[in-house]
Amino acid sequence: MTEGIPFNVPFLAVAALIGIAFYIIVSQRNMIKLVLGLSILASGVNLFLITLGYRKGGIAPIYTHAPEGIMVLPVPQALTLTSIVIAVATLALMLSMVVHIYRHTGSTDSEKSRIMKG
Amino acid sequence: MSKIVRTMANILILFVLTFSLYIIMHGHLTPGGGFQGGAVFASGIALLIVAFGSDNIHKSLKEHHLSILESSGALIFIGLAFGGLATVFFYNFLVGSPIFGHIPPAGPNSGDLWTGGVIPFMNLAVGLKVLAGLSAILLVMALATTTMEVEE
Amino acid sequence: MANLIIHSPILIIAIPLLVAFLTPLIGRASGKARDVLVVASLAFVEFLVIILARDIYLNGLRVYTLGALSPDLTIPENYIVPIRIILEADSMSIFMAIITATVSLAAAIYSLSFMKEETGQDRFYTLLLLLAVGMFGMELTGDLFNLFVFLEIASIAGAALAAFRTRFADTAEGGFKYIVISSVAALMVLLAIGLFYAQYNLINIGALAHVMQYTMLDKIALVLLVTAFMMKLAAVPLHMWCPDTYSVAPAGITIMLVVASYACLYALFRTCFTLYGVCLNLTTVGWIVIIFGLLSMFIGVTMAVFQTDIKRLMAYHCISQTGYMLLGIGVGLAVLDNPEALNAYGIAAMDGGIFHIINNALYKGLLFLTAGALFYRTGTRDLNKMGGLAHKMKWTTIFYIIGALSISGIPPSNGFASKLLIYESVYQFNPILAIVAMITSILTLASFTKAFYSAFMGAELPEYQEVREVPKSMIAGMAILAAGIIFFSLFPGLVVDRLAQPATNALINRGVYINGIMGGGG
Numbered sequence: 038m039t040e041g042i043p044f045n046v047p048f049l050a051v052a053a054l055i056g057i058a059f060y061i062i063v064s065q066r067n068m069i070k071l072v073l074g075l076s077i078l079a080s081g082v083n084l085f086l087i088t089l090g091y092r093k094g095g096i097a098p099i100y101t102h103a104p105e106g107i108m109v110l111p112v113p114q115a116l117t118l119t120s121i122v123i124a125v126a127t128l129a130l131m132l133s134m135v136v137h138i139y140r141h142t143g144s145t146d147s148e149k150s151r152i153m154k155g
Numbered sequence: 156m157s158k159i160v161r162t163m164a165n166i167l168i169l170f171v172l173t174f175s176l177y178i179i180m181h182g183h184l185t186p187g188g189g190f191q192g193g194a195v196f197a198s199g200i201a202l203l204i205v206a207f208g209s210d211n212i213h214k215s216l217k218e219h220h221l222s223i224l225e226s227s228g229a230l231i232f233i234g235l236a237f238g239g240l241a242t243v244f245f246y247n248f249l250v251g252s253p254i255f256g257h258i259p260p261a262g263p264n265s266g267d268l269w270t271g272g273v274i275p276f277m278n279l280a281v282g283l284k285v286l287a288g289l290s291a292i293l294l295v296m297a298l299a300t301t302t303m304e305v306e307e
Numbered sequence: 308m309a310n311l312i313i314h315s316p317i318l319i320i321a322i323p324l325l326v327a328f329l330t331p332l333i334g335r336a337s338g339k340a341r342d343v344l345v346v347a348s349l350a351f352v353e354f355l356v357i358i359l360a361r362d363i364y365l366n367g368l369r370v371y372t373l374g375a376l377s378p379d380l381t382i383p384e385n386y387i388v389p390i391r392i393i394l395e396a397d398s399m400s401i402f403m404a405i406i407t408a409t410v411s412l413a414a415a416i417y418s419l420s421f422m423k424e425e426t427g428q429d430r431f432y433t434l435l436l437l438l439a440v441g442m443f444g445m446e447l448t449g450d451l452f453n454l455f456v457f458l459e460i461a462s463i464a465g466a467a468l469a470a471f472r473t474r475f476a477d478t479a480e481g482g483f484k485y486i487v488i489s490s491v492a493a494l495m496v497l498l499a500i501g502l503f504y505a506q507y508n509l510i511n512i513g514a515l516a517h518v519m520q521y522t523m524l525d526k527i528a529l530v531l532l533v534t535a536f537m538m539k540l541a542a543v544p545l546h547m548w549c550p551d552t553y554s555v556a557p558a559g560i561t562i563m564l565v566v567a568s569y570a571c572l573y574a575l576f577r578t579c580f581t582l583y584g585v586c587l588n589l590t591t592v593g594w595i596v597i598i599f600g601l602l603s604m605f606i607g608v609t610m611a612v613f614q615t616d617i618k619r620l621m622a623y624h625c626i627s628q629t630g631y632m633l634l635g636i637g638v639g640l641a642v643l644d645n646p647e648a649l650n651a652y653g654i655a656a657m658d659g660g661i662f663h664i665i666n667n668a669l670y671k672g673l674l675f676l677t678a679g680a681l682f683y684r685t686g687t688r689d690l691n692k693m694g695g696l697a698h699k700m701k702w703t704t705i706f707y708i709i710g711a712l713s714i715s716g717i718p719p720s721n722g723f724a725s726k727l728l729i730y731e732s733v734y735q736f737n738p739i740l741a742i743v744a745m746i747t748s749i750l751t752l753a754s755f756t757k758a759f760y761s762a763f764m765g766a767e768l769p770e771y772q773e774v775r776e777v778p779k780s781m782i783a784g785m786a787i788l789a790a791g792i793i794f795f796s797l798f799p800g801l802v803v804d805r806l807a808q809p810a811t812n813a814l815i816n817r818g819v820y821i822n823g824i825m826g827g828g829g
Contacts, residue, residue, distance in 0.1 A: 055498075062491070068483070075490055082494050082501070089505040101184050101266035113504060116452055120497060122190050123459045127490050129292045130463060134470055134486070136299055137479035152477040153551045222331055229328040233321065244317040245374040 047088040054081030068135045068145045072128065079124040086113045086120070156206050164206035171199035179282035183271040189278045193285025200290045209297035221291040228284030235273055235280070247272040308358075313378055315359045316371040316394040319352055319404065320443050327436035334429035342419055345432050349415050349439070353408040360401045364809060368397035368823050370449070381824050389511050389824050395449030397820060398809035402661065403446040403573045405806075406668045409791065410566045411439040417676055417784030418559035420777070421683060431471060438464040438563055445570040449824065451503065451510045454574055455496050458539075461567050462489030469556040469564065481555035484548040485564075488538055495535040499528040512582055513824030516817060521586040529587070532578050533595070539571040542633065543602040546626050553622035554688065558679020559784070561618070562672040565625060569664055572629070576636060580814040581821075585644050593641025600633030601743055608750040612757075616688050617678045620758060621671070624714065627747055628667045634744065635660025635729045638736045643815070652732035654811055659728030662807040666721045666795065670713040673788040677707045680777045680785070681762060690761040697763040699774045704763050706785045711759060713792055715752035721792060724799035 054077055061074030090110030096103065098111035135145060142150035175195035182188030204212050239246030249255055250272040257270040311318075326348040334341040363369060371378045371394040381389040396404075415435060422431055441461025448454055466489065470482025500510060502524050509515050519525065534545075541549035553561050579592065607627030614620040639657035642648040680703045681696065682688055697704045713722040726748060734741040776782075795802050813819070 062487075071487065075487065078491070078494055082497050085498065086501045089501055097186075099185065100263050103263035110508075112510075113501070116497075116500070116504075118190065119452075119456060123456070123463075123493075125194075125289075126463055127459070127486065129296075130467060131483065131486055131490075132296070134466075134479045134483040136296075137470070137473050138483065141476040141479065150480070152480055153554070226328050226331045230325070230332075233325045233328065237321065237325070239374075240314065243371075243373065243375055243378050244314065244321065246376075247374065 047084065047091075051081050051085040051088065054078075054084065066147050068138065068147055068150075069132075071147070072131045072135065075131070076124070076128060079120065083117045083120055083124075086117045089113060156208075160206050164202055168199055168203060171202065172196060175199065175282075175286070179278055180275065181268070182278040183274045184266045184268065189281025190285050192278075192282045194289060196282075196286040197289035197293060201293055204293060204297050209294065209301060212294065213298060216290070216294065218291050218295060221287045221294075225284050225287035225291070228280045228282075228287065231280035232277055232284070235276055239273070247274070249273045249276075311355070312358055312362050313369075314371070315355045316369065316396050316447050317373065319355050319359070319447065320394075320440055322348055322352055322355075323436045323440045323443070327433045327440065330432045330436070331429045334432070338428065341429065341432060345436065346412070346415055346419070348436070349408070349412045352439075352443075353412055356401065356404050356408045359396065360405060363396060363398060363401050364805065368395060368813075368819065370395050370823050388509060389514050392453055393449045393511060393513075393824060394447050395513065395820070395823055396447050397823070398813040399573065399576070399661075400446045402665070402806055402810045403570060404443060406569065406665050407439065407442045407446065407566055409787065410562055410668055410672055411435075411442075413672065413676070413784045413787040414559035414563050415784075416787070417679070417781050418557065420780040421557060421559055421679060425472060427471075431468070434464045434468050434471075435560070435563070438468065438560075438567065441465075442563075442567055442570045446573055449512050451500050451512055451515070455493060455500060458496065458571070458574070459489075459493050461570070462486065462493065462539075465489075465560070465564050465567055468560045469552050471557060471560070475555070477551075478555040481552040485552040488545075488548045492535040492538040495531045499531040499535075502528040502531075511824060512577065513821045516582050516584065517821050517825055519583065519586055521583070525583075529578070529583060529592075533575065533592075536571050536575040536578070537599060540568050540575070540629055541603075541626050542599045542629060543606045543626065546603070546607070549626055550619045550622040553625065553675075554616055554618040558618075558676055558682070561675045561679075562668075565671055565675070566668055568629070569668060572632060572664070576814060579640055580643075581817045584817045589643050590641055593637050593639075593643075596633050596637030596640060597740065600630040600635075600637055601740065602630070603627060603633065604630030604747045605743060608747050608754070612750060612754045615690050617681065617690055617693075617758060617762065618675065618688055620690075620754060621674050621678060624751060624754070625667075625671055627751065628663070628671065628714070630747075631726070631729060631744065632660045632663050632667070634733060634740060635663065638733050638740075639811075639815075642736070649815075652735040654815070655728055656732035656736070657811045657814065658803055658807045659725050659732060661810050662721075662728065662799075662803055663725040665802075665806070666713065666725050666792075669788050669791045669795070670710045670722060673706055673785060673792065674710040674714065676781070676785045676788070677703050677710065680781055683777055683781070684774045685771060690758060693762045693768075694765045694771075695763075695767040696771065696774065698767055699771070700776050702776055702782050702785075706789055707759065707763065709789055709792055711755040713796070715755060716748045717752070719796055721795035721799055721802075724796075724803075728803075 058074050058078035058081060061077065062071055065071055065074065090113040092107055092109050094106065095109040096106045098108040138150055139145055144150050175192045178187035178195060179189060179192030236245050239248045250258065255269055255271055255275055257267055259267055259270045326344060330341055330345065333344060370381060372381050373392045375391055381393055422428060438461055441457045441464060444457030445454055445461065448457065466482045466486035469485055470478045472478050503515060504510055506522065506524055507515060507518055538545045553564065556564060604627045607623050607630060611620050611623035614623065635656045639653045642653040681693065684700065685693060687693065713720040716723045716726040730741050730744060733744065
C-alpha cells in the first residue's frame with residue numbers, strides 16, 4: 038500500500054488544509070464558519086504531527102502481539118492525542134460563546150452583532 | 156423519535172457502554188485509554204439524547220450529578236500523583252506491589268492486564284472525568300437549543 | 308524544610324490544581340469555607356515561591372524530573388538525551404513566578420467581594436485557580452510541549468472567565484475574540500514543535516538548545532514562535548483583541564489576563580535567548596523586536612488619548628507599556644554577541660526591561676482594580692457619566708493617584724526608575740528610540756490626568772449621592788499591590804540588584820541553563 042503513493046502526499050495535504058483554514062478564518066463573516074475554520078486548522082496540524090513520525094514499512098507502536106518490523110514513532114502520536122483533547126474543549130467553549138452572542142444580538146453575523154468599536 | 160429508533164437505542168446503549176469501559180480498562184495494553192473511552196461513552200449519551208429528546212434525559216441525568224463525578228475523577232488523578240511524592244511527584248509507586256504490580260518482559264509480548272502500576276487507575280480517573288465532562292457539555296447544549304429566544 | 312524546597316517547583320503547580328477541583332465539592336457545603344480555602348492555597352503558593360526564590364538566588368537553578376527515582380535525575384543510566392517531563396526554575400522563571408503569585412493573590416482577595424452577587428461562584432474560583440496553574444506552568448517548565456499545554460489551559464480558563472458575566476451583552480464578544488486568537492497562536496506553536504521534533508527528536512528546551520543548528524526549518528519555526536507569542540502579547544499590529552477583552556472581563560480577572568500575557572512574554576524571551584541564543588541573526592531579530600516595541604508604544608498611547616471607556620483606555624495603555632519591555636529587551640538581544648556594547652548599555656537595557664515587567668504588573672493591576680471599584684459602585688464604565696467621586700471614595704482615589712503617578716514615570720516612583728534605565732541605555736544604542744519613548748511617557752501622563760479629572764474631580768453628581776466606599780476585601784486586594792509599588796519606589800536599587808540583574812544574567816548565559824539539564828545525572 039505504501040509503494041504506490043509518493044512520500045510527500047500527506048505533507049501536501051497538510052499544507053492544503055492549513056491554507057484553506059487560514060483563508061476561512063480571515064474571510065468568513067459567519068461566526069460558526071469561523072469556528073469550523075479553526076477546527077480544520079487543528080486537523081491540519083494534527084495530521085502534520087502524525088505524518089512526521091512515519092517510518093517506511095513501519096508497524097503500529099504497540100507491544101501486545103506485535104509482528105516483526107520497525108515501529109513508527111510513538112511520541113508524536115501522544116502529542117496529537119493531547120492536541121485533540123484540547124481542541125475538543127476549545128470548540129465546546131467557542132460554540133457556547135456563539136450561542137450567548139446569538140441570544141443577545143439575534144444574529145451570528147460578526148459584522149451585525151458587533152457591539153464594541155474604536 | 157419513532158418506536159424503531161427508541162427500541163434500537165435501548166438495545167445498542169448496552170454495547171456502547173461496555174465497549175467504552177473495555178477501552179478505558181485496557182488502555183495500557185492496546186490503543187485507547189481514558190480520553191478515548193470517555194468519548195465513546197459520551198457518544199452513547201448522544202445516541203440517547205437524539206432518540207429520546209433532551210427533556211426526557213434531563214429528568215434522570217442532571218448536570219450537578221455529573222459535576223460531582225467530574226470533580227472526583229480529577230481528585231483521584233491528582234491524589235494518585237501526590238501519592239508518589241515520597242520519591243518524586245508522579246512516581247509509579249505500585250510497580251512491584253501486589254496491586255497491578257507485575258513487571259512484563261521487555262519487547263513484544265502477549266499483553267497482561269495485571270501490569271502497569273498506577274497507570275490503570277489513572278486511566279479510570281481520566282475516563283470518569285471525560286465521560287462526565289463531555290456528557291454534561293452535550294446535555295447542556297441540547298437543552299439550550301430547545302429554549303432559544305433572543306433577549307436584549 | 309529542605310524537602311519542601313526540593314519539591315517546590317511541582318508543588319507550586321499541583322496545589323492550585325488540587326484545590327481547583329476541591330472547590331466545587333466544598334462550595335456545595337458552604338461558601339465561606341470555599342473562600343477561605345482558595346485564599347489560603349494562593350497564600351501558601353506565594354510562600355513556596357518566596358522560599359524557592361531565596362534558594363535559587365543563593366544556590367543557582369533547580370531542576371525537577373517528574374516520575375524519576377530522584378528529582379534531579381534528568382539523564383538516567385545508558386541514556387544520552389533527557390527523558391520525562393522536566394521542570395527547570397532559574398532566576399528569570401522565578402522572577403515571573405513572584406509576579407504571578409502576588410497578582411493572583413490580590414485578584415482572589417478582590418474577587419471575594421466583586422463577584423458576590425453572581426451565580427455560579429464555584430466555577431469562577433475553579434477557573435481562577437486553573438488560570439493561575441496555567442501561568443505557573445508556563446513559567447516553570449523546561450519542555451516545549453508542556454509550554455503548549457499550559458498555554459492552552461491559561462487561554463481556555465482566561466476566555467471562560469472573561470465571558471463569565473453573561474447577563475451583559477458584550478462579554479461574550481470579548482471572550483470569543485480572546486479564545487479565537489489564543490487558539491490560532493497555540494496551533495502555530497504546535498506546528499513549530501512538530502518542526503523541531505522532526506529534525507532533532509527532542510522537545511526539551513535545554514536539549515534542543517544543545518544540538519541546535521540553524522537550518523531553514525529552524526528559521527520557519529522561529530518565525531512561527533515569534534508571531535504566535537506576539538499575538539498573545541497584544542503587540543501592534545496584532546493587538547485588536549486586547550481592548551475588547553480587557554474591558555469586559557471582571558476587574559480581578561483583567562489583572563490576571565495581563566500577567567498571562569507577560570507569561571507569554573517570558574516564553575518569547577526563553578525562545579530567543581535560550582533556545583536559539585547566539586545562533587540567530589541577532590541584528591535582524593533584535594531590530595524586529597525593537598520595531599514591534601516602538602509601534603506598540605506609540606500606537607497604544609495615541610489610541611488611548613481619546614477613549615471614553617475607562618477600562619478600554621487602560622487596556623490601550625497596557626499595550627503601550629508592553630512596548631517598553633520589548634524595546635528594552637530588543638536592544639539587549641541586538642547586541643548579544645558584542646561584549647563591550649553588552650557591558651556598556653545592553654545589560655542596563657535588559658535590566659530596565661525586566662524591571663519594567665514587575666512594575667507594570669503592579670501599577671497596571673492597581674489601576675484596573677480601581678476602575679473595577681468605580682464600576683462596582685456606579686454601574687458604568689463611561690467617563691462622561693462619572694464625576695466628583697473623590698468626595699465619597701477616598702481610598703480608591705488615593706490608589707488611583709499612586710498608580711497614575713507610577714505609570715507616567717514621575718519621580719520618585721518605580722515607573723520612573725525603570726523608564727530611566729531604559730531611556731539611558733537605549734539612547735546609546737540609537738537616539739531616536741529614546742525620543743519616541745519619552746514622547747509616549749508624556750502622552751501617558753496626559754491621558755491619565757484627563758481620566759482623573761473626569762472621574763474623580765468636579766462637583767458631586769445627584770445620581771451618585773448614595774455611593775459609598777467599596778467593601779473591605781476589595782480595598783485589601785488593592786492595598787497588596789499598592790504596598791508593592793511603594794516598596795519598589797523606596798528601594799529601586801535593591802530590587803534591580805537582587806531581582807532584575809540575576810534574571811538578566813540567566814537570559815544571557817544560556818550555558819548555565821543547558822548544563823542544568825544535560826549535566827544532571829544520578
